[in-house]
Amino acid sequence: MFDSLAEMIALAETQKQPLHQIVIAREAALTDRPPETIWALMCKRLEVMRRSTEEGVSRPVHSLSGISGGGGAWKLWQQLENGYQPITGPILSRAIARAMAVNEVNAGMGCIVATPTAGSAGILPGVLLTLQEASGFSDEQIINALFTASGVGAVIARRASISGAAGGCQAETGSAAAMAAAAAVELLGGTPHQSGQAVAITLKNMLGLVCDPVAGLVEVPCVKRNAAGAAQCFIAVDLALAGIESVIPPDEVIDAMASIGRRMDARFKETAEGGLAATPTGRRLAQIIWDGKPSAELKA
Amino acid sequence: MSSKRLVSAFDIIGPIMVGPSSSHTAGAVRLGRLGRAILGAQPQQAILGLHGSFARTGKGHGSDRALIAGLLALSTDDPRIRESLELARTAGMAVTFHTVDLGEDAHPNSVEMILRAGEQEVRVVGASVGGGMVEIQAINQYPISFTGEHETLLVAAEDRPGTIHAITGLFLKYRLNIAFSRVERKQRGGEAIQIFETDAQIPEDMIEALEDFYWVLWARHIPKLLD
Numbered sequence: 001m002f003d004s005l006a007e008m009i010a011l012a013e014t015q016k017q018p019l020h021q022i023v024i025a026r027e028a029a030l031t032d033r034p035p036e037t038i039w040a041l042m043c044k045r046l047e048v049m050r051r052s053t054e055e056g057v058s059r060p061v062h063s064l065s066g067i068s069g070g071g072g073a074w075k076l077w078q079q080l081e082n083g084y085q086p087i088t089g090p091i092l093s094r095a096i097a098r099a100m101a102v103n104e105v106n107a108g109m110g111c112i113v114a115t116p117t118a119g120s121a122g123i124l125p126g127v128l129l130t131l132q133e134a135s136g137f138s139d140e141q142i143i144n145a146l147f148t149a150s151g152v153g154a155v156i157a158r159r160a161s162i163s164g165a166a167g168g169c170q171a172e173t174g175s176a177a178a179m180a181a182a183a184a185v186e187l188l189g190g191t192p193h194q195s196g197q198a199v200a201i202t203l204k205n206m207l208g209l210v211c212d213p214v215a216g217l218v219e220v221p222c223v224k225r226n227a228a229g230a231a232q233c234f235i236a237v238d239l240a241l242a243g244i245e246s247v248i249p250p251d252e253v254i255d256a257m258a259s260i261g262r263r264m265d266a267r268f269k270e271t272a273e274g275g276l277a278a279t280p281t282g283r284r285l286a287q288i289i290w291d292g293k294p295s296a297e298l299k300a
Numbered sequence: 301m302s303s304k305r306l307v308s309a310f311d312i313i314g315p316i317m318v319g320p321s322s323s324h325t326a327g328a329v330r331l332g333r334l335g336r337a338i339l340g341a342q343p344q345q346a347i348l349g350l351h352g353s354f355a356r357t358g359k360g361h362g363s364d365r366a367l368i369a370g371l372l373a374l375s376t377d378d379p380r381i382r383e384s385l386e387l388a389r390t391a392g393m394a395v396t397f398h399t400v401d402l403g404e405d406a407h408p409n410s411v412e413m414i415l416r417a418g419e420q421e422v423r424v425v426g427a428s429v430g431g432g433m434v435e436i437q438a439i440n441q442y443p444i445s446f447t448g449e450h451e452t453l454l455v456a457a458e459d460r461p462g463t464i465h466a467i468t469g470l471f472l473k474y475r476l477n478i479a480f481s482r483v484e485r486k487q488r489g490g491e492a493i494q495i496f497e498t499d500a501q502i503p504e505d506m507i508e509a510l511e512d513f514y515w516v517l518w519a520r521h522i523p524k525l526l527d
Contacts (some may be wrong), residue, residue, distance in 0.1 A: 001307050027309045032499045041310055048316050063320075065360065106319030109362065111377055114322040116312045116431045121322075124313075146313050153312035162312070163323055163430025165353045165408045171430075179312070216357025218320040269408070272357055289360055 001026050001154035005196050005250045008151055012192040019182070019192050020144040023151035042143050045113045049102070049125035052112045056101020063107035067285050068219035070108070073101035091134050092234055099126030099226040107219045116153045116162040119218040120176035122226035124149055127180040127233050131187060145187045149179035152199055159251065160258035164211035165270040167261030169225060174206035174257065177229035181236040190241050200246035200253045201236035207253075208260055210268035212275025215286035221276055307433075308449065315432045317376040323409050324354070324361030327428025329381065330525050331411055332370020334436055334448050335424045337522040341417040343371055343393055349400030352408035354428075367411065368395055375526070376432065410437075434525075442484050442493050450479055450497035452522040453506075458515040459485050459492040466513060467494065474506050491517065 001023070002008040012022045028035050055061065060071025076097040080086065086093035099122035106112045106121055115124040124146070132142050153162060156175045161167035181198035190198070206229070214220040246253065267274030276282050317326040336342060348367055350358050358364060362381065369384040372391060380387060388395055402410050407427035414423050425438035435447050439454070446452050457463050464483070471478055476498050485492035502521045510519040 001309070023309060031308055038309070042313065045310075045313050045316060109319050109379075109382055111316065111379070112319055113314060113316050114326060114432055115314075116322075118317060118319050118322040118325065118432075121319075147309060150309035150312040154307040154309065157307050157312065157431065157433075161430055163409075165323060166430060213357075215360050216353075217360045266408075270353055270357065271408075 001030060001151060001158075003155070003158065005152065005155050005199060005254070008155065009192045009196050018144070018148070019151060019186055019195055020147040023147045026151075027147075039143065042146050043139075046139065046143055046146065048111060048113050049115075050129060052102045052105045052110065052121075053098040053125050053129055055110060056105045057097055061101070061104040061108050061110070063104065063217075063219050064109055065107075065215070065217055065219065065289055067214060067217065067289065068104070068107060068223055070104055072223060073097050073104055076100070088231070091130055092231060094133070095126045095130040095230045095234070096227040097126075098129055099123050099230040100223050102126065103218075103223045103226045107217070107223070115149070116157070116175055116179065117164070117172045119164060119222045120172040120226065120229065123173060123176040123229040123233065124180045124183070126226070126230045127184055128187070131184060137187060141187060145183035148186050148195065149183040152179045152182045152195075155251075156254055156257075159254045161261055167257065168264050168269050169209040169211040170203070170206050170257055171261055172211065173225045173229040174203050174209060177206060177233040177236075178202040180230070180233045181240070184233065184237045185240050188237065188241060194240045194243075196250045197244070197246050198236040198240035200248060200250040201239050201244075202232050203250075203253045203257055204246060204248065205232050205235070207257055210264065210275050211270045212268055212277045213270065213272055214277050214282040215289040216270065216272035216277070217289070220282075220285075311431060311433050311449075315376045317432065318379060318381050321361040322432040323428045323430055324358060324363045325366045325381070326376040326432035327409065327434050328354075328358075328363040328366035328411070329370040329374065329376045330432065330434045330448060331413075331426040331428060332367040333373060333525060334370075334426060334434065334522060335413040335415055336371050336373060338424050338436070338439060338454070338520055339415040339417055339420060339422050340520050341420065342373070342391065343415040343417050345416040346371055346393060346395045347414040348395065348397050349412035350397060351400050351402040351406055351410040351412070354409050354411055355399040364397055367413075368393070371415070439493060441486060444484050444493055444495065445482075446495055446497065446522070448522060448525040450499065451502050451524045453496040453498070453502050454520045454522060455494045455496070455510055456517040456519070457492060457494065457513070458517070459490055460515060463515060464494065467496070467510065470506060470509055471496070474503060476500055476502065
C-alpha cells in the first residue's frame with residue numbers, strides 16, 4: 001500500500017486530508033474496488049469485532065485446550081460491573097478486558113477479525129470500541145480509524161513482518177498496538193505526524209518481545225499480551241498527543257524491529273521451544289496437549 | 301522476512317476467521333483452497349507434508365483441520381472447520397499427514413500437498429506468510445509465485461514462440477485486463493507455466509478455449525480468495 005509511514009504522512013499533509021482518506025484512496029486504486037464496497041467490507045469487520053468483544057466479556061469463554069483456564073475477560077468485567085475502581089482507570093481497564101475477550105474467543109475457535117493476526121486480534125477492537133464507548137464516536141468514525149490502522153499495518157508488513165513465526169511477538173502485538181495508537185491519535189484529534197509518533201513510541205516500547213507460546217497455542221501468554229498491547233497503545237497516544245516526539249523516526253523503528261526479528265533465535269519465534277514455552281510448567285502443559293490427554297487433567 | 305507484495309487494507313484488518321491462528325488456521329484454510337483449485341477438483345486423496353512450525357505446532361492450532369477444510373472449499377470463517385476431518389471422511393477424501401523438510405530457505409509455515417483426483421495428480425508447495433496471507437511457491441517441479449489475492453489463470457504450455465501472444469489474444473476477446481503476468485520455466489524449450497492475474501473474474505469458458513490450443517497442457521482458473 002505504502003512503502004513508508006513518511007510517504008503516507010507526507011501525502012496526508014500535502015493533500016490536507018486525514019490519514020484514513022489517504023488509505024481509502026490508495027486501497028481503491030490498488031484493488032480497483034469502488035469506495036462503497038471498500039467501506040462495506042470494513043463495516044462488516046467492525047460488526048464481527050464488536051460481537052467478539054461482547055461474547056468474551058458477557059460469559060466465561062474457555063479455550064479448546066483448556067490451558068489458559070479462560071474466562072479472564074469475564075472475571076475482570078464482573079469486577080468492573082460490581083463497582084471495583086481499577087487502578088488503570090475506567091477507560092484502560094475496559095480496553096484491557098475487551099482485548100482479552102477477543103483473544104479468549106479466538107482460543108475457543110470462535111469467530112474474530114485478525115488485526116493484524118489472530119493472536120493479536122484483541123488490541124485494536126479493545127482500544128477503539130472502548131474509546132467509542134467513552135467519547136461517543138460514531139461507527140463511521142471508528143471505521144475511518146480502522147482504515148488508518150490498516151495503512152500503518154500495511155507499512156509494517158512491507159518493511160518488517162506481522163508474523164510471530166517470522167518476527168516474534170513484537171511483530172504481532174507490537175504491530176497491533178502501533179496500529180491502534182495511530183488510529184486512536186487520529187480519532188482523538190491528533191495530526192498525521194502525531195499518529196506517526198505514536199507508532200514509533202509504541203513499537204519502541206515493544207521491541208524484542210519474543211513469541212513463546214506454551215505448546216505453540218495462541219493462549220499463554222497471548223491473552224495477557226493483548227492486555228499489555230492495549231496499555232502500551234494508550235501510553236503512546238497520551239505522549240504523542242502531548243507533542244512528545246520519538247527521537248528515532250517511525251520508519252527507522254519499524255526497520256529496527258525487522259532487524260531484531262531476523263536475528264531473533266528460532267526458539268523465540270512461535271516454535272514453542274523457548275521462553276515461557278520452555279519453562280517446567282510450559283513443558284508439562286505441552287506434554288499433556290501433545291499426548292492428547294483430556295483438558296480436565298490440566299487443572300491437576 | 302518482509303513481504304514485497306502489495307498489501308491491501310483487508311490483509312491487515314482481516315481475515316474474518318475462526319481461530320486460533322491467522323497463519324496456522326486461516327492461512328492453512330486458504331492454502332487448502334488454492335491446492336484444490338490448482339488440482340481443478342475436490343481431491344480424492346491428499347498427502348500433506350508439514351514443514352517447520354506447521355509440523356511442530358500445527359496440531360494445536362488446528363492446521364490439520366484447516367488444510368482439510370480448505371481442500372473441501374470451506375471459507376476461513378466457516379464454523380465447520382472444527383469438524384473437517386469428519387466432513388472429509390463423508391466426502392470420500394482420504395487424507396494423510398507427515399513431517400517434511402523443505403530446506404532452510406522454506407518459510408517456517410510451509411506445506412507440501414500431493415493431491416489426486418481420478419487420473420489427475422498435482423504437487424503444490426505453499427506457505428502461510430503471516431496474518432492469513434499465503435503464497436503458492438511451487439507447482440509440480442516449477443518454482444512459482446502467486447497469492448490468490450487476485451483472480452489467477454495458470455497455463456502450463458510447451459515453451460515455444462507465440463504462446464503468450466495467443467493467450468493474450470484471448471484476454472482481448474474476453475475483455476479482461478491483466479494486472480500481472482509472469483512465465484516460469486524449467487529449461488529453454490521445455491514446459492513453462494504462465495501466470496496471469498486479473499482484476500475482473502475469469503470466465504470458465506476461457507479455460508476451455510485455452511485447452512483447445514494443442515500446445516496447452518492444462519489451464520486452471522484459481523478464484524480469488526474471499527473472506
